[in-house]
Amino acid sequence: MQNQAFNQDSADIDLGVKYTKNDWSEITINDRKSAAGNGSASGHASVLSAHNIDYWVKVSGGCCKSADKQILTNISAVFKQGMSAIMGPTGSGKSSFLDVLAGRKDPAGVRGHLLLDGKPVPENFKCMVGYVVQDDVVMGTLTVRENFSFSAALRLPSSVSTGERNERVRQVIKDLGLTRCADTKVGNEFIRGVSGGERKRCNIGMELIISPPVLFLDEPTTGLDANTANTVLMFLRKLSRKGRTIIFSIHQPRFSIYRLFDNLLLLSQGVTVYHGPAREALDFFKTQGFICQEHNNPPDFFLDVINGDLRALADDDQTVDDDLETEPVSQHDMLVEGFKKSQWNQRLRSEAEAISNEFESNRCNKGDKHEKIEYATSFGRQVGVLAWRSVRNLIRNPETAGITIGSSLLFSIIISAIFWQLGGSTDRDVKDREGVLFFLIMNQMFFNMSAVEIFINERKLFMHENMSGFYRVSSYFIVKLIFDIIPLRMVPAIITSCIVYFSVDLRPGADNFFLFMLCLFMTCLTAACLCFLLSSLIRVFSVAQLTLALSYVLMMLFGGFLIQFDSIGDWLSWLQYLSIFKYGMTALYIIEFKDRQFCNGTTCFDGNLSLAQSDMDFESTWDFWQNYVALAGLSVVFLILCYIQLRRMKKTT
Numbered sequence: 001m002q003n004q005a006f007n008q009d010s011a012d013i014d015l016g017v018k019y020t021k022n023d024w025s026e027i028t029i030n031d032r033k034s035a036a037g038n039g040s041a042s043g044h045a046s047v048l049s050a051h052n053i054d055y056w057v058k059v060s061g062g063c064c065k066s067a068d069k070q071i072l073t074n075i076s077a078v079f080k081q082g083m084s085a086i087m088g089p090t091g092s093g094k095s096s097f098l099d100v101l102a103g104r105k106d107p108a109g110v111r112g113h114l115l116l117d118g119k120p121v122p123e124n125f126k127c128m129v130g131y132v133v134q135d136d137v138v139m140g141t142l143t144v145r146e147n148f149s150f151s152a153a154l155r156l157p158s159s160v161s162t163g164e165r166n167e168r169v170r171q172v173i174k175d176l177g178l179t180r181c182a183d184t185k186v187g188n189e190f191i192r193g194v195s196g197g198e199r200k201r202c203n204i205g206m207e208l209i210i211s212p213p214v215l216f217l218d219e220p221t222t223g224l225d226a227n228t229a230n231t232v233l234m235f236l237r238k239l240s241r242k243g244r245t246i247i248f249s250i251h252q253p254r255f256s257i258y259r260l261f262d263n264l265l266l267l268s269q270g271v272t273v274y275h276g277p278a279r280e281a282l283d284f285f286k287t288q289g290f291i292c293q294e295h296n297n298p299p300d301f302f303l304d305v306i307n308g309d310l311r312a313l314a315d316d317d318q319t320v321d322d323d324l325e326t327e328p329v330s331q332h333d334m335l336v337e338g339f340k341k342s343q344w345n346q347r348l349r350s351e352a353e354a355i356s357n358e359f360e361s362n363r364c365n366k367g368d369k370h371e372k373i374e375y376a377t378s379f380g381r382q383v384g385v386l387a388w389r390s391v392r393n394l395i396r397n398p399e400t401a402g403i404t405i406g407s408s409l410l411f412s413i414i415i416s417a418i419f420w421q422l423g424g425s426t427d428r429d430v431k432d433r434e435g436v437l438f439f440l441i442m443n444q445m446f447f448n449m450s451a452v453e454i455f456i457n458e459r460k461l462f463m464h465e466n467m468s469g470f471y472r473v474s475s476y477f478i479v480k481l482i483f484d485i486i487p488l489r490m491v492p493a494i495i496t497s498c499i500v501y502f503s504v505d506l507r508p509g510a511d512n513f514f515l516f517m518l519c520l521f522m523t524c525l526t527a528a529c530l531c532f533l534l535s536s537l538i539r540v541f542s543v544a545q546l547t548l549a550l551s552y553v554l555m556m557l558f559g560g561f562l563i564q565f566d567s568i569g570d571w572l573s574w575l576q577y578l579s580i581f582k583y584g585m586t587a588l589y590i591i592e593f594k595d596r597q598f599c600n601g602t603t604c605f606d607g608n609l610s611l612a613q614s615d616m617d618f619e620s621t622w623d624f625w626q627n628y629v630a631l632a633g634l635s636v637v638f639l640i641l642c643y644i645q646l647r648r649m650k651k652t653t
């Protein structure tokens with residue numbers, strides 16, 4: 001019965017039909033070439049073929065050794081216009097194969113070749129296709145329309161006019177049925193946004209903006225309820241009918257979803273078990289002696305058979321012998337061998353060979369190559385668009401700025417209340433002044449720990465956007481620095497200086513005040529740069545925070561205030577030069593104490609004595625300025641390391 005429904009439903013399917021409509025959203029590959037500069041063949045949906053793909057990864061073998069692990073073995077496949085599903089048990093290699101097809105895996109581990117319309121896929125193929133990842137990769141603080149506009153502004157070439165870009169955005173919103181929520185924020189942990197289905201469609205829309213020749217989706221139904229999953233898949237099917245090649249991995253769909261598939265690739269342990277029309281998959285299993293029960297769901301049945309669960313085959317009133325239940329290895333081998341000898345494999349081989357032969361015969365033809373894909377927009381434009389998003393994000397996400405401002409205010413008020421209008425006459429007053437400076441530097445460093453979030457929260461978004469060719473690493477980096485790191489560090493420095501400096505009654509003089517403020521800002525900035533570096537290196541927030549706290553404690557320990565440098569020992573004393581704490585404290589001490597006398601009628605306390613007791617160099621101008629130079633130097637080193645790390649992350653998943 002199910003099969004019948006399937007066949008009826010699929011009767012209108014005509015793969016590889018010529019596409020003729022004029023609507024932009026139904027743009028052919030050739031149209032896209034003129035629009036985006038990255039085209040392929042004209043008039044037809046693209047055909048992506050994989051020829052004898054093997055994929056290895058390096059896994060740690062212990063004791064500093066690494067070993068190769070084969071994930072995919074000799075997979076050939078042809079994907080044409082329509083809905084192509086990659087299915088298989090968990091760990092069968094679905095996502096790996098999808099990533100290989102989309103050019104998102106390290107080419108060093110991939111053997112075999114990929115052809116798009118019979119030509120080798122271009123370098124940077126991943127920037128040309130649409131890839132919808134499993135996780136959300138849209139900015140929650142922006143509306144659906146703003147997210148699409150962001151994608152259009154960066155991924156369509158500058159030659160596409162603003163009017164045309166807006167029209168594309170409008171059309172994608174209409175095609176995806178998002179008109180009602182187009183001006184609603186997508187939402188994040190703080191903002192209640194659009195529904196799950198709308199969010200998924202928004203992720204798809206980000207890719208559709210460029211009218212990609214092939215659209216990949218990694219488990220598009222994950223996290224969606226049954227109804228929403230149906231709607232999303234129905235939408236994809238409609239899209240495929242308009243001339244798109246849609247390839248997606250999916251785990252175990254319901255029948256109502258399965259019946260929408262045109263093509264099916266079944267994987268088990270990284271090997272093909274079936275590849276052909278989805279509606280013929282049951283026939284293949286029948287030829288291998290596996291008959292699906294009448295009311296069983298075909299995807300469940302396929303996975304049960306592949307996993308060696310024979311209950312899928314038993315009649316209701318039969319009991320299954322436990323010994324028969326689990327022979328997955330032999331069943332897997334049997335299916336793999338069965339497919340190799342089947343008519344479906346013959347058909348696949350002849351199709352793949354025809355494409356491959358055509359490619360081989362054209363190989364000497366120099367012009368028969370896809371163009372190399374470059375970024376669609378200039379560095380300047382990328383910086384402008386990213387800045388626009390950053391500023392909006394900052395304004396609409398007031399919690400981050402609010403916490404920074406609130407905590408600075410609170411801390412400044414507490415410090416002011418405790419050390420209100422310090423006199424300057426006794427040893428105790430001098431000690432209190434030292435205490436204020438100590439707390440201020442500690443505050444600038446520790447209150448910065450929220451900056452660890454700078455990148456951890458955005459890691460997935462950055463990885464996806466960078467890999468998909470939205471922007472260069474350098475554009476992202478510059479914008480992050482100018483519109484995120486620097487402004488958020490200036491605010492606490494300004495607030496703290498303005499409140500604490502006068503209420504505590506630190507050294508009078510405008511020059512002293514501004515040097516004091518600069519020192520707090522530099523300390524804060526250097527600490528934020530360290531946070532940025534750690535957040536790019538470490539994925540887990542708690543681990544990054546712990547590492548940061550440990551670094552700060554070590555910096556305080558080796559800063560020379562809690563222990564004399566002489567006592568540290570030569571082999572460890574070099575660590576003082578990495579201490580943000582040491583540089584910040586030294587600069588503040590010199591501003592406050594150098595050449596100053598704290599007198600009370602008869603007795604005076606020499607400020608220089610305090611500096612000397614703290615083992616500080618303070619005599620020359622350079623002794624003072626070297627602290628600022630060192631803080632700037634450390635910031636630059638942290639930023640360079642961070643930039644290198646972001647570039648390293650860029651290449652592949």
Ligand SMILES: Nc1ncnc2c1ncn2[C@@H]1O[C@H](COP(=O)(O)OP(=O)(O)OP(=O)(O)O)[C@@H](O)[C@H]1O
Nearest residue numbers: 057059071088089090091092093094095096097251
């Ligand atoms: N970088 C890697 N290092 C080690 N093993 C890997 C790596 N990438 C993939 N694998 C292994 O390859 C196999 C296939 O992984 P893949 O994620 O492609 O499977 P999948 O079918 O998509 O699984 P799931 O449905 O659970 O997402 C798994 O056994 C996985 O552990």
